[in-house]
Amino acid sequence: MVDHLLETTKYLGLFISLGAFMIGLKLNKKYPYAFMNPLLIGTILVMVLILVLDVEVVVFQKSAQVLSDLLTPATICLAVPVYRQFKILRENSWVVLISCLAGMISGLVTIISLALILRMSEITTISTLARSSTMAIALDTTELIGGVAGIIVAGVIFAGIFGTVVSGMIFSIFRIEEPIAKGLALGAASHAMGTAESLKASELQGAMSSLAMVVSGVVMVGLIPLAALFVQ
Template sequence: MLNELLETTKYLGLAVSLGAFMIGLKLSKKYPYAFTNPLLIGTILVIGLILVLDIEVANFQKSAQVLSDLLTPATICLAVPVYRQFKILRENSWVVLISCLVGMISGLVTIIGLALILQMSETTTLSTLARSITMAIALDTTELIGGVAGIIVAGVIFAGIFGTVVSNLIFRIFRIEEPIAKGLAMGAASHAMGTAESLKASELQGAMSSLAMVVSGVMMVGLIPLAALFVQ
């Protein structure tokens, strides 16, 4: 019955997704812990609903398509804090470039290394290479090298959620307090989700994270095809 309702109701999936996120947001405000990230809670709630009610994923995805359509414009809007902090960003341009390059190369090496250890198939490996960049770039890049869209979507979401959940703990362990360093790490490792989390801390950290996300995405467009040749 719900599958039929999703097919006939254009925005039911959107309403369910937003409702799950709002529940996560309220829980996050009431219990401000790392694991109460609203996106994580919302994702778990939606997955649970799909499993319990035996909903066709394709029907739900179609009903929530507007969220995917808004992904690129939302990413572009992150340019606002970059513009506001442009002077500081320009003064640290080499730090940004080197940090992003090291982060992307280490990420690719880690993925390929794990793929070899776990004996992952070629298709699965190709579908996880872009997991450290924003969804708008990761999807197109993965499809171009022959990867599976569903796998990279899950990979990007997991990377974003995991980064936002463990980031504060990692920063405390390594005593990282500089907003520029935090922002670069979050943007390079957790893309848009990390940037959204960084904006909560400060505009400078958010601007650095946004810039790192964009620079990392551009770099990966060139690095991923090279890594794909090695995998193939």
């Protein structure tokens, strides 16, 4: 019944997704805790709905396809804060490059090490290598090296949500207050979700996060095929 409704109503999945996110926003406003992230709450609500109503994931995804289509242009729009803070970014260009390179290498080493410890299959390991890249880059790169799109989508979402949720606690523990450092960390680790969170703090932090996300994506495009060869 619900599957048929989703198939015949073109944007029902879109409205359900947006409604779940708006509920998350309201809960986050009322209970401003790290784990009350609107995206996390929205994701959980949609998952529960799909499970309870026994909805085919493919059908729901097709009904909400417009959200995926808007992913790339939304990412490109992050160039605006980068342009506004270009002078500061230029002065810290080496910091950005070294930070992103270190972050991506450590991320790949962690994934491969866990894969060996947990005895993950080759295809699963390959499909998780790009989880530190933004969705648009991660999907294309994973498909090029023969990975499974569904696995990398889950990996990217989990990395984005987890990094966004725990970032405040980590910054507090290590007493990190510099917006440039916070932006670089969130952009490299949590890509678009981290950048959205950074923009809430300040335009400078958002610009650094946006730049880190782009640079990390470019770095990963070069590193992932090498890591895939090592795994194979």
